[in-house]
Amino acid sequence: MDSTEESEMIKILLQYQHGFFISKVLLTASELGVFDLLLESGESQTSTMIAERLNTSPIGMERLLETCVGLKLLRMERKGDKDYFGNTKFANLFLAKSSPKSQYNYLKLFSEIGYSSFQYLTDAVREGKNQLESIHGPSTKDFFQAMYSSEEKIEKYFSALGNTWSLFGREVVSAFDLSHFPTIYDLGGGSGVLAKECTSLYPNSTVTIFDLPQVVERANKHFVASKEHRITFQEGNFFKDPVLKLTCTFWLESCTSGMRKVCAVVYKTSQSLQTRWWSVDS
Ligand SMILES: C[S@@+](CC[C@H](N)C(=O)[O-])C[C@H]1O[C@@H](n2cnc3c(N)ncnc32)[C@H](O)[C@@H]1O
Incomplete structure (x- = not known):
């Protein structure tokens, strides 16, 4: 050398x-x-x-x-x-916090949770399992259980996600032309950031956000304006509850391994309804 x-x-x-x-x-x-x-x-x-x-x-x-x-x-x-x-x-x-493209909340979440979580990477690799209990305390079985353990944490989590969508949310929703779909289901739609991008880009579409009850409650009250009639909510657990109510277009984002499992479950159900699918990897 x-x-x-x-x-x-x-x-x-x-x-x-x-x-x-x-x-x-x-x-x-x-x-x-x-x-x-x-x-x-x-x-x-x-x-x-x-x-x-x-x-x-x-x-x-x-x-x-x-x-x-x-x-x-x-x-x-x-x-x-x-x-x-x-x-x-x-x-x-x-x-800077006041910039429309600010990543402050995302950085804060990473500073408080992401950075310390990485201390457990060696253990995760050694044991082949997540380290949620070490990071968030005993009996934490699920990432969202930890993120949603208080109103303040829900707020923090979705503010952080909102920051990232301010960078490329519009690109994601315009990656495919969805204008001919009147109804869009956003599975795990969270605070509705992408639903809002959709209704703004596709004036003839309505979006239904499917998410866990505590998220739907918060999003309905605080994140999506009540005058926004083209965004509706459906609460439930997509591992347990029926998701489909009508023939529609499904739009899945964040296809992490957990979400892929979800895709598989819902896709199977939806085939009988001749549903068309878009899946957007983040
Ligand atoms: C990575 S977040 C993405 C949120 C939103 N799409 C965004 O980008 O801002 C994943 C979303 O899936 C929801 N979720 C996770 N598990 C769920 C389940 N079993 N049933 C319904 N929603 C679930 C979470 O509450 C969360 O809002």
């Missing part, structure tokens, strides 16, 4: 070894509100000013900000004998 090849490999090694540093820096700055403060203030600020406003130690904030500059999340300019920090376009677009 020549020395160029080895130094390339060392570069990759260092990137992989320290990869989580990057996401943790991003999550920390986001959680502390650095990007929101800099967007709202509209002008660059010194690390001391930022630390004071965000109630952190001056030295800790200074180091965090400098690292963010290295990652191109922030920019820094020297004025007089002081360094001033401001958001990059990237931070304004994706990291």
